[in-house]
Amino acid sequence: MKEKYIVALAGNPNVGKSTIFNSLTGMHQHTGNWTGKTVANATGKCIIKDKEFSFIDIPGTYSIMSNSEEEEIARDYICFGNPDVTIVVVDATCLERNLNLVFQIMEITDNIIVCVNLLDEAKKKKIKVNLKKLQKLLGVPVVGTIARDKKTLENLKNTIYKVCNEEIIPNPNGIKYTSKIENNITLLEEKLIEIYGEDKVSKKLYRWIAIKLIDGEEKILSSIQKNLNINLQNQDIKEYLSNIKYELKKEDISENNFKDKVVSDIMKKAEDITQDVCTFENKDYGARDRKIDRILTSKTFGIPIMILFLGVIFWITIVGANYPSNLLFNMFNWIQDKLIIFADYIHCPQWISNMLIGGVYQTLTWIVAVMLPPMAIFFPLFTILEDLGYLPRIAFNMDGFFKKACCSGKQMITMCMGVTMW
Numbered sequence: 001m002k003e004k005y006i007v008a009l010a011g012n013p014n015v016g017k018s019t020i021f022n023s024l025t026g027m028h029q030h031t032g033n034w035t036g037k038t039v040a041n042a043t044g045k046c047i048i049k050d051k052e053f054s055f056i057d058i059p060g061t062y063s064i065m066s067n068s069e070e071e072e073i074a075r076d077y078i079c080f081g082n083p084d085v086t087i088v089v090v091d092a093t094c095l096e097r098n099l100n101l102v103f104q105i106m107e108i109t110d111n112i113i114v115c116v117n118l119l120d121e122a123k124k125k126k127i128k129v130n131l132k133k134l135q136k137l138l139g140v141p142v143v144g145t146i147a148r149d150k151k152t153l154e155n156l157k158n159t160i161y162k163v164c165n166e167e168i169i170p171n172p173n174g175i176k177y178t179s180k181i182e183n184n185i186t187l188l189e190e191k192l193i194e195i196y197g198e199d200k201v202s203k204k205l206y207r208w209i210a211i212k213l214i215d216g217e218e219k220i221l222s223s224i225q226k227n228l229n230i231n232l233q234n235q236d237i238k239e240y241l242s243n244i245k246y247e248l249k250k251e252d253i254s255e256n257n258f259k260d261k262v263v264s265d266i267m268k269k270a271e272d273i274t275q276d277v278c279t280f281e282n283k284d285y286g287a288r289d290r291k292i293d294r295i296l297t298s299k300t301f302g303i304p305i306m307i308l309f310l311g312v313i314f315w316i317t318i319v320g321a322n323y324p325s326n327l328l329f330n331m332f333n334w335i336q337d338k339l340i341i342f343a344d345y346i347h348c349p350q351w352i353s354n355m356l357i358g359g360v361y362q363t364l365t366w367i368v369a370v371m372l373p374p375m376a377i378f379f380p381l382f383t384i385l386e387d388l389g390y391l392p393r394i395a396f397n398m399d400g401f402f403k404k405a406c407c408s409g410k411q412m413i414t415m416c417m418g419v420t421m422w
Contacts (some may be wrong), residue, residue: 002050002051002084002164003084004051004054004085005051005053005054005084005164005207006053006054006055006056006081006083006086007053007054007055007056007083007085008058008077008078008081008083008085008086008087009021009024009054009055009056009057009058009087009089009162010058010061010074010078010086010088010089010105011060011088011089011090011098011115012060012089012091012097012098012099012101013060013061013062013102014060014091014116014307015060015089015090015091015098015118016089016091016117016118016147017057017060017089017117018042018057019147019148019309020087020115020117020145020147020153020156021042021055021057022044023045023047023147023148023150023153024044024055024153024156024157025044025045025046025055025139026044026046028346029077030375038349041056041057041059041184042056042212043055043056043057043072043192044057047304048157048158048160048161049161051161051164054159055080055281056077056083058073058074058078058240059071059073059074060076060098061101061214062100062101063101063104064078064101064104064216065104065115065217065259065263069414071222073336074224075220075223076381078105078108078109078228078320079108079205079208079223079224079227079321080223080227080228082239083111084111084164085112085113085160085164085165086105086109086111086112086113086129087112087113087114087115087156088101088105088112088113088114088115089115089117090102090114090115090116091117091118091121091310092116092117092119092121092122092127092129093118093127094120095116095129095270095273095274096267097270098273099269099270099273099274100263100266100267100270101400102114102138102270103174103175103266103269103270104266106138106140106172106174106175107115107175107204107207107208107211108170108204108205110140110170110171110204111170112140112170112172113140113141113142113159113162113170114134114135114138114140114141114142114143115142115143115146115156115159115165116129116131116134116142116143116145116146116148117145117146118146118147119144119145119146119152119178120146120149120386125127126222126280127278127279127280128281128283129144129277129278130276130277130278130279131144131277133276133277134273136230137173137273137276137379138172138173138273139170139172139173140171140173140258141159141162142166143155143156143172144158146399147265148315149246156167159177159293160391161247161327162300168375170270171181172414173309173372175266175269176265176266177212177262177394178245178261178265179267180253181196181214181248181258181262181265184214184244184247184248185202185214186210187240187244188210188213188240188241189203189206189207189209189246190212191237191240192209192210193206195237196230196281196282200230201228201230201307203238204236205228209224209228209230209232209261212224213232213237213241214244214245214248214255214258215255215258215259215262216255216258217259221316230340233285245280261393262279269356275386288343289389294395296390296397297308297393297396302397303397306394306397306398307346307389310394310416313381313382313385316377316381317370317374317378317381321373321374321377322371322373323373324372324376325369325373327371328368328369328372328373329366329369331353332365332366332368332369336357336361336362336365337352337360337363339357340353340357341387343357345395350388378420382413382416392412394409394413395408395409395410395413396409396411396413397409398412
């Protein structure tokens with residue numbers, strides 16, 4: 001057994017992934033940026049049974065098929081970062097949507113642990129998840145957790161240790177697509193193995209590469225060539241791929257709809273498994289949320305309500321910040337007067353006192369007095385909106401507008417923060 005292991009934490013946004021990461025790693029964390037990217041990363045260490053485990057908090061993503069920066073980072077790290085185990089955190093209250101990512105990651109690696117989080121929220125909504133049955137259907141270890149309760153994380157830590165120690169060997173029951181797609185994936189996979197050999201990459205990864213070749217997504221293919229040192233422009237591959245696409249086209253499957261058919265098969269399996277393992281005592285547990293959505297995301301009321309909410313937050317932030325700002329200014333000015341008197345008392349040269357007091361001290365205190373109060377008010381208010389689930393609805397409302405500028409509705413949240421700071 002090795003002395004050090006790398007564990008990747010993946011999952012959809014807002015499933016408690018970062019809370020689990022923080023609970024596991026405690027204060028042994030480091031935050032930085034992915035190489036060449038502006039997206040932040042978090043790494044941390046944890047000791048389990050005298051072995052060191054490094055945890056990598058991958059950006060939250062709904063899919064690793066898309067092209068946003070976060071999704072590219074998540075995909076590339078899982079594919080090419082070679083973690084010893086990948087933990088996929090899923091939300092127990094909406095398992096079907098989360099299993100989409102689980103099955104996508106299963107196409108890349110076998111060493112997966114599925115962490116079913118938010119069991120407390122599921123209990124409130126009277127949703128029961130049969131974890132043992134889910135584990136049997138997926139073929140990988142499944143652990144139930146409540147991220148804020150460290151006691152529930154002990155089982156997760158033990159499972160991580162056992163998977164790394166090969167006491168537990170995951171055997172994922174991955175997706176089998178429609179026969180025509182599946183047969184052609186297998187043919188292309190065998191051709192790749194024939195050309196590059198079985199030692200180049202794993203058989204599972206060859207299958208994933210075959211899927212991406214048929215899909216034809218340039219960014220993913222470029223990453224594969226760069227990170228795996230495989231020449232996908234090989235003439236034999238191009239000719240073979242052309243024949244496969246021709247055969248698929250006879251079945252009305254082209255590059256334009258191939259991904260849709262693949263995702264459709266994934267979601268169908270996710271739906272079937274969810275129906276098998278989840279029991280809903282209250283069939284209409286999501287009725288209240290749907291009623292709220294019909295108002296907050298409607299074309300008629302969605303934008304006005306959003307403007308009203310944000311307007312109130314900006315007003316509270318701007319007006320409310322004036323009072324603590326004045327208090328801080330008065331306190332810092334009083335201290336400044338005392339520092340000037342002290343500088344005169346010790347006969348400090350005027351150019352030094354001007355530089356230190358009138359320059360460094362005054363600049364620093366002005367920044368604190370101006371910036372700290374609005375930040376101290378705005379961020380807690382925004383956190384409340386996030387906990388209430390309103391921020392994703394804002395992103396949904398603005399997505400159409402932002403797409404016209406080749407952006408995502410999620411950037412509305414960043415823009416709000418920037419406007420407040422300005």
